[in-house]
Amino acid sequence: MLDKLKEKPTVRPDYRVIGKPVARHDAWGKVFADTKYANDYTLPGTLYAKVLRSQYAAAKVLSIDTREAAKLSGVEAVMTAKDVPHNETVTRFGQTHKVGGFEGLYRVLAEKKIRFRGEAIALVAAKSLAIAEKALGLIKIEYEPLEGVFDPVEAMKPGAYRVGEDESNVICSYKVRKGDIAEGFDLADVIVENTYRVPMVDHAYLEPESGVAWLDDDGVITIRAATQVIEHFRGIADVLGLPHNKVRVIAPMVGGGFGGKEDITVETYLALLVWKTKKPVSLTYTREESIIAHSKRHPYVMKYKTGATKDGKLVAMEAELISDAGGYVFLSPWVLLYSTVKATGPYDITHVKIDTHTVLTNNTFSSANRGFGAPQPCFAYESQLDQIAKHLNMTPLEIRKKNYLHTGDSLATGRVLEHAVETEQTAEKAMEALGEPSKPRSPREKIGQGMASSMMSYGRMTFLHDTSRSYVSLDLDGSVTVKCGVQDIGGGQASSLAQIAAEVLGVPLEDVTVYIGDSALTPLAGTTTATRQLYMSGNATYKAAMAVRDNLLSKAADILDTAPENLDIKDREICIKPDISDDPDRVLALDDVVRACAADGLQLYNVAQFNAPARELIDFTTGQGQVFADFTFGTHAMEVAVDMDTGKVNVLKIVSCFDVGKAINPLSAEGQLEGGALYGLGYGMLEEVILDKGNTLTPSFAEYLIPTSVDAPDVKTIMIESGGGVGPFGAKGLGEPSCVSAAAAFANAVADAIGVRIYDLPVTAEKIIRALGKI
């Protein structure tokens, strides 16, 4: 059974800072132009780096000639694979590909074979960006173009072009088996079977990948880069053959991550060039480089067959999901595992058969992207439900209410949902807020409403035995310092820690300073991924702050001659709780107690480690077991107006309702819901990285379109606070869950408007016109 969080909050429920819409401490620096992002940093003598990238998606590299480039005046380094001490690292997981195992190759620079267009082949560092660009043009590469394979279904077939060196392009596969699927379909009165396709999309953070690196006074390679994972310092050190403590990664405020800065981007290239030149080096990708060459969201082909009884009870679901991993493995196996566990959605289904595969192709590699494999099946399972509802003359809400999982129910993987599951409530509230359909503004316009619910984990996969550490201290003058290795990508990762420390220690928020994101100097807090930071580092900070508070209160209790549990701290004063005594003389100034502790050698700092519940691997032949600590459940509801002559869709209403557990900062929580709704809306309505035989046809923001301020209405957000999350104060994570079902809700709304369904994203005006049979 799950170890429940032992320390329950002992602060009173009328929180002073928690749950308040406070201004984030980092917002001031951002609005007054003080915050320095990764490439706002210069050092004297900085060199500028550029990466030479492959012109082909699949090719042999016959020769690389860098001599002319190296001779160009102002060029200080030209490096290729042969200059990299350990150019390749292989991670192995599990026993065989067939039983949940996989093998992942991380290759720094291409040497003999190209596996995707834009793969890095050479690095240049020069005195100016212009010289570096000129040097790139002087590097001569002889390619032998190869056939390549660009469709994951084709790539799975025996005899397909081999993307890597393995016989098979299949990286790994998973299964879920519950009950007997044939029996399930026998029980069904209605069966809906369809194939869904979702495209490759880009994170489109406003800040492209970038960093500056240098050698510090002790010869440590120091990399200050826009990253979600400072702990890549180990992998980078291994590439260079250096001890891990000779590489340091610092994460400044990051201009958006969304999973795209989770894998190594510029860090290894910077480290190599600094190691070679001994000078500071700066590298920033162009937007085109970012779209063409860095990781994407996996395209999926999903076959779904869903069966329900005439009462609307889901009795059978059979699904096959195939994801296009692109040229390299990166995080594809984990994204696939997330999809596998979430393939059924937040619903109780009697008989389940899920098979999932992730496959190498010569397309741009895909890896983490907000939702990490959950949005793709959500589009499929939510579309299926609406179709079943239609067959049975039920509304979308009715069919879902017949099948929602509740607290204590099990997923198809056998995992009992022991924490709050409020999906049904979120659906009811979302649809209520959506209201009656608007009136069309012209006879050529049709209005449609749609909803979609989702479940998305927060916290990493439990067999990774995730931990996070945080340091909290009260200095001699009573000011509070938090040091925690979180990487802040805009979701308030740093500011929530300040709020937690301020709440626990009874000080104003302004009295807390937070240091983050330094692999050498802040306790390691793990990745800013998997919607885990509030949960993990929030809990670690809470724990550390509580330890400091306990010491304070035990000293204060001595002085006041009472028990520590009778005391509270607020506004820098320690007093006896009013229900025990309201004697105004028995109050101590925090600063006095701090001094008393110092005098006695009682430490007022603590480094705490928070451990996520640790589990062993699941049974990969049946998919049974627990993979995640908890999930966040929510619903999107949308209303659209479709111009039936042109197919153009205007989004009239968006409602986002989630059980957030506890909103540590309601402004931040709403911000995640609002931003997540548009991130998912873009996926449903506008976005597609279009590839032609591995070549990107949408390399800039002129072709790759994300929603502007005039493409969506205000988002109405409704937050339910069940208090039933495993994060601090009962919070659940929101960063990823907030976007998962938006695209599906949009697609369902359009289907409602036009009376026809579109089975692939994005749902564009042209697809609508085609679906209506007009062309």
Place this chain on the structure above:
Amino acid sequence: MKTYPVEIKVNGEWQKAEVTARDTLLDLLRDHFGAFEVKNGCAQGDCGACTVILANKAVNACLTLALQANGKSVTTLKGVGTPDHPHPLQQSFVEHGAIQCGFCTPGMVVSAKALLDNNPAPTRNEIREGISGNLCRCTGYNKIVEAIEDASLSVKNKSRREEDA
């Protein structure tokens, strides 16, 4: 490399540099004048992260040659307001939670200032139109629109007080 002298009034202070004919205003501001608040999100006018006010008009610094700004006044985020004298927009953006990663914020606030300078009482639709050249990937624009609307009320009240005074 042929270079030309430029002189530009950046946030009220005249600054000089030598630039090529191809250097953009974005290059000049970041590389020569250290104005790191002007961000490079795409370098071709699609994202608005480099928005500055050039002679009273909000423009993409990446789509303006440095020489085209010669002799003119340029306002960046630093010129909109400071910690000692914050513009209502800056106060409002922070209080409304309109800043997440913050990378779009400099361009967004500058665009909003240009909007309010020309249209002191915009409707929410006009606000959305006014910032439609500034992409944001984090916030969904909601709180940005609220912040600008709120700031417009402050600005209106402030200028009314100044008129009365």
Place this chain on the structure above:
Amino acid sequence: MSFTEYIKPKYLSDLHRVMAEYEARVTVIAGGTNLIPEMRNGEKSPELLIDISDMAELSFIRENNGSIAIGAATTIAEMAASPVLLDNSPMLASAAKQLGNPLTRNRATVGGNLANASPCADTAPPLLALDASVEILSPGGKTRQVPLSKFFHGYKFTDLVKGEILTGITFPKPHDSTKGSHTKIGLRNAASICVASIAVALDMDGKTCRKARVAAGSVAPIPIRARRVEKLLEGKEINAALLEECMAVVKEEISPISDIRGSLEYRSYVTAMILKRNIKRALKQEI
């Protein structure tokens, strides 16, 4: 990388001098919203940039003697907000407002939009429907007028000879009985390259169409006038059957391609749909 030189003439007389001296070496820059990205990606590498963006003599919108004249260096934002255009040719102001986004509109110019001659140029279809002419200045000071319908020769290829500069656009001030309408189809609501567009200007005699001008954008290598549609409409009472005929004929006059923004089937279909829509809209509206 070649080194570019830069000259910024203040007055027309300076411009004449520069053009005479440098002739075919001249590349004009106004807003730079097309040229600067082209220089960045290596597509263009001008020897000499002549910056006309601040030339007051080329920046105007005025009504004189029954025609409307717009200087080539007038920005798209100025056109979108111009009382002269809003009064006389609101569909031109509306098309200007849909070009790019507020930031690019503050720099982009009508001269640049036309001289760049993209088939997607947003100001071209309304100007074609308004029977606009462009004024071209040659080195040596000579000017010539070219009807806009004869200005575009092929994909991004115009009547401008190297060394010439487009200096202005004029069109006859529309009558009170002229009714106009314009629609741009784009993939999103701002900063969206045109997928297909139609502009119509109809001179009506009661229910009969005396004169029709119909222009289409993004559906051919150049912005075009749909002459056969115009002939169909002229002299006739516009009814549902005639509109259907026009829709069929316009599909024959355009030659859209399939690209990342849309297939030729969709472009063809939607052009016909917005043609019908704009004619109907125009009949309830005056220009």
